[in-house]
Amino acid sequence: MDFTVSEDQATLTQGVRDYLAGVHTPEVLRELDVSEGRRSAAIWQGLVEMGLPGLLVPEAAGGLGLSLLDGVLIAAELGRAGVAEPIADTALIAAPLLAKAGGQDALLGAIASGEAKVALQHPLNPWVADLDAATHLLSVKDEALMLAQRTPAKAGVQESLGAGPRPSPGYSEGKPLDSVDPLRRIFAPVAAEGVAVGSADALLDHAALISAAQLVGIADAMLALSTEYAKNRNQFGQPIGSFQAVKHHLATAVVKIEFAKPVLQRAAVALGEGSAHAAVHVSHAKIAATDAAWAMGETAIQVHGAMGYTYEVDLHFWMKRCWALSGGWGDRAFHLRRIDAAVIGGSLPIGPGHTFA
Template sequence: MDFSFSRDQLLFQDNVRSFLINEVTPERIRELWLSDSGRSDQLWAQLMELGLTALTVPEEQGGMGMNELDFILLAQECGYAGLPEPLVDTMLIGVPLLAALDESHAVLKQHWLARVAQGRARLAIAEPGNQLVSDAHVADLLLLAHGDEVHAVEPGAVRLTRNVSVDPSRQLFQVDWTPTPSTCVAAGEQGQRLWAAAFNRGALGCAAQMLGLAKRMVDLAVDYTFERKQFGKPVGSFQAVKHLMASVAVQIEFAKGPLYRAAYALAEQQPGQEVLVSHAKLATAEAAMLAAKNTIQAHGAMGYTWEVDLHLFMKRAWALDKVWGDRGHHKGRIRAALFDGNPALGAGKTSDGDCA
């Protein structure tokens, strides 16, 4: 069985990585921190020109019809670059949520999905139970939760109150609005199902970005410790510093399997998605949090300064660790699967099928 990504998927990842590294520089991120919106229409237009805003939009609405497994490597690169724009939320959470609405909302789906594919609309999605909505101020359509109901609300019908985030790249707002029958697009069991799927995709998107962030922090620390010298030698040549980076590298490699397995499960609509997504979120969070701890130690006192780029990515990792389910929530889902269910555990039971 071949579990590797295809050549096309890897080539697309390389192209996106090259673009993001060249365009989403630490200097540009700092400039956006100082702007009123923290967002760039020019950068969003560049993402549209690359075709990234059409990736997960169904083909009938002018998109490419890709799934979670196709997008997961790109979400990882968005994390590596620290991309402030809501590309992952729009493409991995919002678009599939709209696309899953029933045919009674066909006109709404066609209108908004086509606009997203054309790069003319950004979506903001509320995490159920979380009062703060990311990027609500630049969203052309907000997908909000009211109990089990899904509401599609336009910006003119909401009032926003800005909230400060530990990560200045995250633009958080409390959204005050009034649910109405005209904005409700799903309710009851359908609403529960849509929000459950959105939650899994949101957690998966955070996990992919945290894996990219962990890798970026390690790369920054490696570069810094080979430039900085003590006793006439690069600090990175000392065994203690090598061990700090090696420990993170091991966690990054261990996190890849759960992340890609969870993406495959969502793409193929396999049972047990919740546990696989929680495993991915926990594994990538562990890698990212260890990366933040070890790389700031490798930087020494300079790691605490504003001028060093490390904090741009460290703060993003801290923020993503707490959204779409914190570690306590995801540990609870895994505990319930292990002790409340009847899982098939042990040798010979780790695959869905027999291997010759």
Template sequence: MHFAFTEDQAAITEAARDMLVESCTPADLRRLLASGEAFDAARWTTIRDMGLLGICVPDAQGGLGLDTIDLIGIAEAAGYVALPEPLVEQAGLVAPLLARLGGPVERVLAGEVFAIGHPANPFVADADGAGALLLYHQGEVHLVARDAVTLARAESFDPFRRLFRVDWTPSQATRLADDWGDTVERGQVLAAAQAIGLGQRCIDMAVAYAKDRHQFGKPIGSYQAIKHLVATAQVAIEFARPVVQAAAAELPLGNVASRARAAHAKLAATEAAQLAAQTAVQVHGAMGMTWEVDVHFFLKRARALKTAWGTPGAHTATVIERMTAAPTGPAMTFASEVAQAAG
């Protein structure tokens, strides 16, 4: 089987990546921190105007009619720049959920932020700047106006993740639907894709520094100790990336195999990202632990995403479920059709 992205998928990913790399530099991140702003309004407007928020929304509802696999490269690019804005969450989770449930998806396409509160995450991200919240209650989806909830800020390891505890009262008037569909699995895959981008950025920063930093008259990158560290981290990223892409492609199956794919992707990607971040710090030496070196932005986001949409323990349990529910082996473990009956 030949798997490759189409020209259209590659084109939209490249356009989004170019825009994000150009507009979201570490200097921009530092500027936002200094100003205390949650995100950059001009960049968010550009994201909206490019139509990125509607990638996973059907044509008939004003979107591009694509799916998670078409968003996966953009999610990786968002991770590569440690994007503060909730592009991935709005485009990959909120918009398709509202579109499926007949909710006000047009508000998301116009740039309004909807926060998601689900038991898979202990806190609700971006709730303070949201126009409304999608909240979980006994398996139901509730759409709640921002002024109908009370927020309590929770500090995050990542300064760009604005997390909150939400106090609210469910009612029949707020109830939107009975189930969340594949939102959790989508969250896992998209968090994994961001982790791939974060890990790649850490490796790229380590390589750039190893070329410039000289010791004993030579770039430190010429020493085998540095080469092996960076190569090991790069291999981890290269092995995790196709796992994430396969998980995104198989999400629509909705069976035990696709759920295990999503969990496996999250495990592989976050472990690779953490290794890459630790490697980048080590290559930078003692200064890698300082605020002045930009590596910490990406290290913090990678660690924060490790428990987003489920913990490593929960993901491992999902993978074990697949291994015990259907046949395994070279011809079966990665064949979703084998697990269809067990789905």
């Protein structure tokens, strides 16, 4: 499998990275942290104008029709910039699931235009992110993935829904919960009725994959922060980055990050192509990304010294997001059990004759 990023993919990711670096700075994160609601209509509109909500929406429904691998690369950029808006849940998880279900062109078009936001609910997670701002909810009932509508859609969207499966007219409100990440808005699960649009496993795999991608981006961001600090912080008359111990800590973390990236890309391709072993590859990616982000976080704290724990240092925004995403959509133990069951159970043969076939 060729993991080389194409020229088009590199251009896309660099464009998104440059845009987010200009408008979603640490100063913006601090402003959001003290604002009411911790959300910005201007930031969401900027993401819409960049075309991010429509990345994985089919062209026939008004989107760009890109692949899940493209979505993973953009999810990493969202993690790198610390974006908390529900763009990943709506555009990179819900959109491909709804596209695969069929009959949801009106909703997909509303997603692409930024009018619709989809919240995600799964028994594995005891919370629902950004439920209060969602127009729709994807939830699980009896192992089926159900779509419910929270508020009446705009007239054109409402009328066109008659051509396909129509969601339930609403669902109950969830109780706000506290998160270790102050920029995440999470709510208690809610009771919902809707129309079937897929399987519970499909939601879990897509959400775990996108979470893993964000964790890789978060790890890259913490690496950049730590490297810059090591260059500028002087001890004994020289930058601490010149000390061998600091270099070795950073190098170890970099290896974990770089090893996680091809695992993540393989999982994206496998899930996008509907591979029989896609779920195992997704679990591998979630573990690799989680381990890389945690290792980088621990290293970042060591590089920053006692300052790394303080609110005054920007590092804490990415560390808290790392903690939140690591436990979401299956923690490390859950995904290890899935891999163990496949390998020990014999459904996924291992060894060079199989791995590199």
